Amino acid sequence: MQIRANYCWLVMHILLALGLPCFSQESIDYEDYFQKESLRFELFLVGNKTELKVVPGQVVQEPTWPGPRNHLVFPFAYGKNAVRVYDQATEKLIYSFGFDTLYSEYATTPPAAQGRLKTFPVSVRIPKPKSRFRIEFLARQKDNTWETIWSESLKPSDKNIRRESIDFGDAVFELQRTGEPSERLDVVFLAEGYAESEKEKFQSDAQRMTQYMFEHEPFRRHRSKFNVSAVFKASTESGVDEPDQRRYRNTILGASFNTLDIDRYLLTDQGHRLKEYAAQVAYDTVVVLVNSKRYGGGAICLDYCVSTVDDPRSEAVFLHEFAHSIAYLADEYIGSVTYSDIYPEGIEPVEPNITRELDPEKIKWKGLLAQGVPMPTPREYKDDRQDRRLLVGAYEGGGYLKTGMYRPSRNCAMGDGLDPFRFCRVCELAIEKVIQYYAPDIAQ
Ligand SMILES: [Zn+2]
Structure with missing residues (x-):
């Protein structure tokens, strides 16, 4: 049993390193590893296009952990950054979450390319572990692999964790x-x-x-x-x-x-x-x-x-x-934004609603593709459906790029379809998966 468990963890670490979605084989019982509180790490990200440093500030205790308790390892490949928490004694990954910061957008701008450093205060919250733990801050590299930028080992009883009231009377x-x-x-x-x-x-x-x-x-x-x-x-x-x-x-x-x-x-x-x-x-x-x-x-x-x-x-x-x-979700429109390189050429973006893939067998929304839809899908393409927004294909233009990037639907609220406001099927499903992560189906 031990060998099998280790193997699962190995597979999971490989998936995490590749930035692929990881559905943990072994669920982590919240009560085994965490207390009822959470810890908020106030970090300062300092960087330009080529360098990034994480400078730690204070750690603040919050009275509860309102996040999910049954998906402690983040099940999505999302985020240009991630936080991971390891139980120090066993080296077991007990919590992770992926997210973006303004730094990663800044890194694609001309001032960043010219080397100008800028500071971004970022707060990262984790459930409060029961035992000594290691927290890691990771940044995704251009090829979608992860690099650990900062890590620190901490005892939950550390006297420097601030435990004053967090109520400002607002x-x-x-x-x-x-x-x-x-x-x-x-x-x-x-x-x-x-x-x-x-x-x-x-x-x-x-x-x-x-x-x-x-x-x-x-x-x-x-x-x-x-x-x-x-x-x-x-x-x-x-x-x-x-x-x-x-x-x-x-x-x-x-x-x-x-x-x-x-x-x-x-x-x-x-x-x-x-x-x-x-x-x-x-x-x-x-x-x-x-x-x-x-x-x-x-x-x-x-x-x-x-x-x-x-x-x-x-x-x-x-x-x-x-x-x-x-x-x-990515923007599905073709942009006028000035920064470049947000979606590096030749790299499949991790956002669920844009892709560089045109193979109907491999495209990330293959389960929702309209039957027989041409790839790429011409703007004028019609089938017998009444609502063309329900017609999922691969329309060229998305993620601010005019060519080489495809979106699922002709119109969507993530693109130009704000009026009337309606998400395409692919975006709807992506939103539902995240709702499910926070609020699993429970008897109402
Ligand atoms: Zn959409």
């Missing part, structure tokens, strides 16, 4: 609660750029976004698998930074347009404060609502997303960014 609104956080996908909305007098506006904006989400598939049919809450912290000034307009506002998360010099790209550079703010409720994923009328938003996949609230398209932008953020 107003918390529960918008929907259907069950225990460890068995649900827990979404938290955070207020950004709302003045003290705009608390009610924030509450109604968060409600409006929640309602929009549950009006659209696949969220509508899985509504009972979500808990949704909102946290309000007042900003000194109302609005958001718009550097291209020379307009600046003193706000709680310092969110700003013109991220990486892209017009509509709206993110925060306060990665540590973001998670400190969110930790006042049990959450799996963070949505920052920015009090602005301007069109814009952004997402750091499997970390957080941002959307403004008062543009006529804000609800659609929110749901598009949210889908990036939870399901590691």
Whole structure:
């Protein structure tokens, strides 16, 4: 039995090293390895195109672990970065998770190529181990293999782990609660750029976004698998930074347009404060609502997303960014983004909704391909279906690239299909798999 178990772990390590999806052969019992709390590691990523350093900051204890307890090893190949936790005594991998950071986008920009170093504060949360453990921070290389950038061994009883209250006394609104956080996908909305007098506006904006989400598939049919809450912290000034307009506002998360010099790209550079703010409720994923009328938003996949609230398209932008953020979906449009090399040539992207593969036997969405569909699929292609969005093929153009990259459907909410808002079948399925990861089918 021991040999078989070791063999399984070996296979899993090979899969992990290759960046392939890994469905662990051996499940890890939460109670065997973890306590009820979680640990948040505040890290600083410092890098340019060719170098990346991780500098550790403080470690903060949070009172609960709201993440999944039965998929402790991340079952997806997603993320340009990953965290892995090993039980020190047995060297067993007991937790992993893949995610993106703004650093990996920055690394593809001209200033990074010229060698300019930039710092990105990133918080990584893990369930709190029972015994001495090693935490590793990994970065995916161009060929999709992993490199460990930083690792540290720690005792859970270490006196430097900060154990003070994480409650700042901010107003918390529960918008929907259907069950225990460890068995649900827990979404938290955070207020950004709302003045003290705009608390009610924030509450109604968060409600409006929640309602929009549950009006659209696949969220509508899985509504009972979500808990949704909102946290309000007042900003000194109302609005958001718009550097291209020379307009600046003193706000709680310092969110700003013109991220990486892209017009509509709206993110925060306060990665540590973001998670400190969110930790006042049990959450799996963070949505920052920015009090602005301007069109814009952004997402750091499997970390957080941002959307403004008062543009006529804000609800659609929110749901598009949210889908990036939870399901590691790529943009299906051909972009005007200035950075290059996001999807290196000749390398199959790990995102579930774009591919370089045209072989119907090998394409990642082969199970959903329309029968007899030509590959690549011409834009004008029709079969007898009423709704052409249900027709899955391989349409050229996606992931900001005009050629050599293919998307599953002619229109999708991850591409130009924001109005009416509808995901293609491939994106729907990818979202459902992630919902399933956080909230496995349980008797309702
Ligand atoms: Zn799609």
